[in-house]
Amino acid sequence: MDKNMKKSVVAVGNRTSEPLFTLSPRTVQSDKFWRWGEDNMMPYALSLMSRRSTTHRRIINDKADYIAGKGFSFDEQQPLLSQIVAQANGAGDSLREVICRLAFDKALMGNAFLEVVTDQAHSFLSLHHQDASRCRLARDSEHVLLHHDWSAFRAEEAQTLPLYPRFEKQSDGSLRSIIHYKEYEPMFSHYGVPKYIAGMGVSAIAYKTDCWNISRLDNSFQLSGIMMLEAEMASEAEAERLVQTAEKRFAGTPGQVMFVVGGGEDGNSSRFIPLESNNEGDWSTLHDQATSDIVIAHSWFRSLSGLDYSAGFSAERILHEYEVALNTVILAEQEELLAPIRRLMQEVAGIDCSSLEIVNRPPTRSKPIYMKVWEARKADGLDYDESDSEQQKFLAELGKSTIKSVD
Secondary structure (H helix, E strand, O other), X not given: OOOOOOEXXXXXXXXXXXXXXXOOOOOOOOOOEOOOOOOOOHHHHHHHHHHHOHHHHHHHHHHHHHHHOOOEEOOOOOHXXXXXXXXXXXXXXXXHHHHHHHHHHHHHHOEEEEEEEEOOOOOOOEEEEEOHHHEEEEOOOOEEEEOOOHHHOOHHHOEEEEEOOOOEEOOOOOEEEEEEEEOOOOOOOOOOOOOOHHHHHHHHHHHHHHHHHHHHHHHOOOEEEEEEEEOOOOOHHHHHHHHXXXXXXXXXXXXXXXXXXXXXXXXXXXXXXXXXXXOHHHHHHHHHHHHHHHHHHOOOOHHHHOOOHHHOOOHHHHHHHHHHHHHHHHHXXXXXXXXXXXXXXXXXXXXXXXXXXXXXXXXXXXXXXOOEHHHHHHHOOOOOOOOOOHHHOEHHHOHHHOOOOOO
């Protein structure tokens, strides 16, 4: 046995498996429907990406919540309208819950589907959100096919519903129709495209930088140094035992350590040689830039999704950006979702929905409207006079500059 035997061992931790769903390699060919994406799996790919990027998913969640609002204002003298707002379907979903799911699908996939159920006498009206990933447009462009698994499509398992305003009788005797909401995109006639489409690449970058950090934590991915162990080893097994003992001693040390066992020619000269890494700042900068680009792709604001806490909390900034988002994104999306619902309520159930509006509330207020002027000045550290009649006024009395409550 060579007394000067050297053995190099690199302690590599177990790599974590892909934590997310992977797409099916199968592509189903059929003349029954228009494919959504080249392989008909576009909704699955978009959903997968949203699970990989924290920023991307947070914005989609928040957009849906803001668009759904905090409830509805309407003429409460109409009992049928009140009933649908409180319970839009037999599953017990409120109208707000249905709107929120539609808004989520539309923000995520650029498409959303609402199933409408009634009977021949129009004695009831039920509204059901349908998961957009389950829906495909039929080849006649007048129907929608619903299937539980598009990677293994079987025509006999699919449900077919006509596009609104057409209704068709189903096997249970009900009349059903479906509304298709879609984001406009040139060259795409059958399905919409999500508005953040230009940000898909940066969402992937954000995911990969997250994976890099996870790998470093889970697998000590970064080599932090080399441990030179100088000792005479009689066998390969003895060298292995020495390395295992050293590994146990270094357990919990950040970074990966390479152990090199020498022949002990220089006596007891075991030593640790650190290796420095200077690229952490590059990864951090790349991740921050990707996050900013995701926000831009969504036409959104960082403060409305809690992405700017490091810069401090500013109620004034949040209120300003909420006002901009309300007038450039939220109100338009609300009207697009509500307009067909108002129409079908009128046409199917004879309900006057002209009063139906979504209630919007800002995420914060600078000061409550019931606070008096002198109290507000005191809270801001300004001079105040409780006996001043002008300062005895409530903030709600100050006119246009007042932040109005919608409670």
